[in-house]
Amino acid sequence: MSSSPDDTTPGIFRSEEVCLSQLFLQSEAAYTSVAELGELGLVQFRDLNPDTSSFQRKFVSEVRRCDEMERKLRFLEREIKKDQIPMLDTGENPDAPQPREMIDLEATFEKLENELREVNQNEETLKKNFSELTELKHILRKTQTFFEEIHRRDGPGSVRASASTSATDREPLIHVDDEAHAPGELFRQIFGYDRRTTNEHRQSGGGDSMQGGGGPDDVIVADPAAESETMELTGPAAGHGHAGMFANFGFVAGVIQRERIPAFERLLWRACRGNVFLRHSEIDDVLNDTATGEPINKSVFIIFFQGDQLKTKVKKICEGFRATLYPCPDTPSERREMSIGVMTRIEDLKTVLGQTQDHRHRVLVAAAKNVRMWLTKVRKIKSIYHTLNLFNIDVTQKCLIAECWCPVDALDRIRMALKRGTYNKLEEESGSTVPSILNRMDTTEAPPTYNKSNKYTVGFQNIVDAYGIATYREINPAIYTMISFPFLFAVMFGDMGHGTIMLLAALFLILREKQLEAARIRDEIFQMFFGGRYVIFLMGAFSIYTGFLYNDIFSKSLNIFGSAWANSLLPNETQPFFDKGLLEVPLMLVPEKAYVTSPYPIGVDPVWNLAEANKLSFLNSMKMKSSVILGIGQMTFGLILSYHNYKYFHSDLDVKFMFIPQMLFMACIFIYLCLQIIVKWLAYSATAGVVFGYEYPGSNCAPSLLIGLINMFMMKSRDAGFVGADGKVSWGCSNNLWYPGQSFFETVFVLIALACIPVMLFAKPYFMWKAEKERQAGNGHMQLGTAETVLVIVAVVQIPIMLFVKPFFVWRRDKAAAATRESVRADMNGGDSEAEVVHHEPKTNGGGGHGHGDGPLLKDGDGTEAKKLDMADVMVYQAIHTIEFALGCISHTASYLRLWALSLAHAQLSDVLWTMVFRAAFRSDGYIGAISTYLLFFAFFFLSVFILVLMEGLSAFLHALRLHWVEFQSKFYGGHGYVFAPFSFEKILEAEREAEEA
Amino acid sequence: MGKLCPLCGPKMSAFCMVMSVWGVVFLGLLGVFFYLQAVTLFPDLHFAEEKDALDNNKVESAFAEKANQCWIAAGMYFVTLIIVFWQNKFNTASVF
Structure with missing residues (x-):
């Protein structure tokens, strides 16, 4: 270490x-x-082995086996879900099984899968058989009714169908008493009957589902012209006996999807020119499609035709419409027999099917107990082999x-x-x-960034990481964000009422944490809120606090400590106006008279809420100034963090030529501005007096800070003090100098700030260049290098001397030019000792595991001495950085004004909601008033939650996010790191699970 | 047990429950503030357009009136809360 x-x-x-x-x-x-x-x-x-493809690795076969096992388990899971069997998921975490165990697992899964597949296959076949048999059953039953009807009609005393309209319409289907007209008669009878039955059905409102062809086609058929044509066509068949006709007449029966019936019918009619007769009937039961298992409605149909050609035609049409044809015996007895056979077979099938399903269910129930655990185990094995690869x-x-x-x-x-x-x-x-x-x-590579976090800090860490993962060992802003983020949010969201709503919502999420986590709600928006519950909690708490400071609760104020304002107009002053009958009189409430002894202890005085004309002027000024102070405070804090970063990475150059000039720049302009704001708050009030040695006539002369700042840069000469020598208050006194020595200090500050810019811009690249040069020359030849440099510079200096030797004597200015060039050389020599110190650093710290560079830019390469310094790169980087900083300070300060702007917007919206929506409730009295209060409260609260808390909250959140990412983190945060992603079963399983649920 | 008068489902009733709890609390407190004659609520009072000036009695009676109005509305929200609670309990039970 x-x-x-x-x-x-x-x-x-x-x-x-x-x-x-x-x-x-x-x-x-x-x-x-x-x-x-x-x-x-x-x-x-x-x-x-980054060069090896994943197929060439050592444990590829194991990984493949795991994939196979996973596939089988997923198949099992799918089947279990299909049967709606609850899966046991205890959430237990079994140890990764031994490699040996993998074979057992594989065998188990193989067996299960095969068994399940077999069962499924059997079931499918059985189901197919079953549905076919069911269809056949329906056909037999329906055709039975067709034929039975015919038999019923074949009774004595039959009358011509076309003539008869009686209810006792018993006519044979094939009426053969008139031989000469037999075929045509047959059709006519059929269709006549048909038409009548249709009529009958219409009369009786439906009844049996038997329906004729229905529609205009029927009418055409019944037409005598059509009849004669039919007779002609079928003419050759006429004259044969009964037997011959029966031999020629055939029928096919089958099942077709119900939706296809009309088209089927029409095509049959047109293709066979009306020479076939179709009867169809809906099957009442809903059948299942054999292939997909979806419920489907079908109809039984029966087609009568004459002749083999028609038969093939009809069959082709049936095929085209995907109708299934079933053999249907001719005679009733055969049909009955077949029907009985079919029924017994169906019964048998039902038993077998039931047994199969029972078996499948048993297998799945047994598997359901273990499937989650197996999945966990397999995933663990797989991830281990992945890692071993x-x-x-x-x-x-x-x-x-x-x-x-x-x-x-x-x-x-x-x-x-x-x-x-x-x-x-x-x-x-x-x-x-x-x-x-x-x-x-030891390595020169930058290690991954590993920030420990727990459930309280993870929300804030995510906010920081979303911008960029911190460079290794860089200061982690998350810890500061934990306080500053909710605080800046709350500055924009300051309202005790809305803060309370937010706090309660977050509290609900926090207290129900366990249950909500267990519920695994996949809704993205909910997940977002749930993940940030601690962030929301703090935001709510801080909003209550800032709301307390703004004294704002649903746009109303609380007078807790007693307002420090009192009416300065005594009743005897106002009474005369009332006496005169005037109801509205504009009167001046002089502030210094209305102020009682001590200020409101904390927060905004509640009386401002009632000051309709002045409320905004006061609050805007207050909020704007506090935004600037907060903003500059946060940016300065960012700069201080940057100092700690530089110190940590032993980067003297950065401390000297980045941090110090930046801090000076900041202090001379912006911290000075903040101090001015605070001093103005403290020293200048409504009462006249002497402030900082100048006579102060009143609030109209309180110094104007913004114009003062502009004048500071313009270095404009201004009068000192507010009162002129003649004792008169000077015009525009608020722009005058307000403390002794102000113009001197301000000039010095501006000059220092301006001087900082070139230092920031050039100093660091210059010293880096210097160090690099010496490194290249080598330490042993340092003296030689210096001597050479001196010689070169002397030589270079000779050129202008030679060039300008005459003008030198003529124009003095050329001498001055030569002198500046010499001073440059002296500067370079002076810097040597400095550069040497810098140069040593990487060597002394080389063993530390990573390069302590001269700054974030060169971090990657600086640990190795052979790295070339790209001067152009450094210069561009530095220029961008300097410009960004100098301009950024100004624009970022302005950017912090969003704190004020959003706070204003929030307060105004809330005020509008109260006055425009809720106040209407109090316009009416009595019971109507109560009801309108009841209703308008609903609207008011609904809008409060959705517009003010949710939408405004979201916008304030985004602005707080921006302030942290851009304004705060730009001061010190590199964010060039990459995240530490450890090999962890917990994470892998969680990721798999999420992918599964997505 | 079947659904008895299912006016709103679990989500709707949960939402209404939150609204009515807040209604009871908010309107109850608002009534208290009206009762205490909070100055900040003065702009919310409504007075008939009359030629004669306001006097203290008028203002006080307006405050008392509005306080009552708020409390009645709060009571209505309490009734709503009971109804919605019953609905919620009932409908949640019948879902499972």
Whole structure:
């Protein structure tokens, strides 16, 4: 360990000290050791084979096996979820299993998966059979009804269908009493019947679901012209006997999706030119689609046709409409038999299906108990092998070599974990093994940044990290942010009422922490609030405090200590106006008379709330000035932090030529301004008197600070004091000088501030260049180098002498020019001793593990002496930095005025809400008043929460964020680091789980 | 047990519960402040447009009136709270 004095800095102010270590792990013990380290979660492994693709690594087969296992488990999980079996998730954390155990696990999963697959396959086949049989059952049943109806109609005393409208419409389907017209008659009868049944159905309002073709097509068919055509077409068939006709008539029966029926019907009609007869009927039960398992509505249809050509046509159309055709026997007895057969088969299938499902359920229930634990185990194994893949394998194959970053504090614990890992191994397998070795290494690489945080600080650490991860061992602003962030927020959000709402909301989140965490609500917005619950809590608490100072609660004030204002107009002064009958008279309330003895003890006097005309002028001035003071305070604090950073990194150059000029610049302009503000608050009041030796006539002469600041830069000459020599108050007295020696001090301040700029700009690059030059020359030849420099400069100086030797005598000015050049040389020589000191630093501290550079810029390369100094780079960096700082001081100070602006906006919005919304409730009296209060309170509070607390809160949050990131952190924060990401089971499992739930 | 008069679901009733709790507290306190004749609430008083000047009695009675008004409204919120609480308990129970 290096014994730098700064190592005693408590960890919370800077990131943890992290060192690079080498691990030698016995190849037998590597697995268990890594498992122990994973449980510990404090080691970040480095990839030692970055050139090797992931397929060429040593443990790729194991990783693949783990992937396979994970896939099987996910399959299991999916099946379990499908059956809605609750999964046991105790949240327990099983140890990473031994590599041996992996085989058992694999076998278990394999068995489970196969079993499940088989069961699923069987079930699928069974289900398919079942649905087919069900469809067949429906077909048989429906066709039965078709044919039965026909038989019923085939009774005695049948009348022509077309003529008959009687209710006892019993006609045969194939009426053959008139042979000559048989086929046409047949169709006519059918369709006639059909049409009538349709009518009947319409009359009886539906009843059975049997429906004819319905629609205009029917009418056309029933048309005599169509009839004759049909007769012609089917003419050749006429004259044959019953038998021949029956032989030619065929039918097919099948099932089709209900939505396809109309199109199916139309196509059949058109394609077969009306020579087929379609009957269909909806199946009442909802069937399941065999492939997808989705519920589907189907219809049974039966098509009668004549002839083989039509048959093929019909079959093709059926195919096209994805209708399933089922064999349907011709005779009723056969149909009955088949129906009985189908019913028994369905019953059998049901039993088998039930048994299969039972079996599947049993398997899944058994698996559900373990599946989460298995998943955890498999993920642990996988992550261990992933980590082992990062290691280097020793040539002897006896041990694995790992490189890792680990916090120095945790080295002992890591050693213990390694010992545990090896020891466990030893216990199980006899044989001499060497314990794992942990060896600290020196490196020039910047270690990762590891900021310890807990649930209270993590919100603030996230705010800082969102801007940039701190450079290694840089000051961690999170700790200061914890107070300054909620405070700046609260300055913009100052209202006791809104603060209380926010505090209560945060308190709810905090008190219900455990339950809410267990509920695992995935809503992003909720997660955001929940993650920042401690931030919100502090913001609420601080808002109550600033609200108390602003004396603002829902735009009203509390008069706790008694206002320091009293009406200066006595009743006997005002009474005359009343007596005259005047209701409104403008009167002056003289401030110095209205003030009683001592001020309001803390916060804004409540009487300001009632001062409608003056309220804003007072509050604006107060808030604006306090914003400037807070802002400059925070920026100065940032500068002081930068000093600690420079000191920590032993960067004298930065302290001397960055911190000091910056601080001087800040002090001469801005801290001076702050002091002026405070002095003005303290010294100048409404009463006249003598202030700083000048006679002060009254508040109209209180010094104007903004104009004073401008005059300071302009170095404008002003009168001293407020009262002229003639005893008169001078015009524009507020712009006059207000303390003795002001113009001298201000001139000095401006000059110092201006002088700081070139120092900031050039000093550091110059000394770096100087140091670099000497380093290149080498220490031994220092004298020679200096001599050479002197010679070169002398030679260079000769050139203007030669050039200007005549003009030199003629013009004196040229001599002066030569003189300046000489002074430059003297300056360079004078700087040697300084530069030498700087130069030594990297060498004395070289063993510390990282380079203590001259500043954030050169940190990366400065530890190695062979680094070339790129002068242009340095100069550009410095120029940008200087300009940014000098201009930034001004613009950032102005930027802090957002504290005032947002606070004003918040107070005004809240005032508007009260006067425009809630006040209306008090306009009416009695019960109407109570009801309007009831209703308007709802609106008022709803808007308060959503506009003032949520939206304004969000905007104040963002502005506070900006003030921290830009205005505060730009003063000292590098943010060039990278985060310490240790190998930790906890984190891996959490990440996997989140990915699963997303 | 089936749902009895389910006016609002669990979320709505939770929201209304928060609103009415705050209503009871806020309006109760506001009533107290009116009762104490807080000067900061003076601009909220409403007076009929009359030609004669205000006197103390008028102002005092206006304060008392508004205090009562606030307390009545607070009582209404208390009733709302009971109803909403019953709804919430009831509907939450029937969800599971």
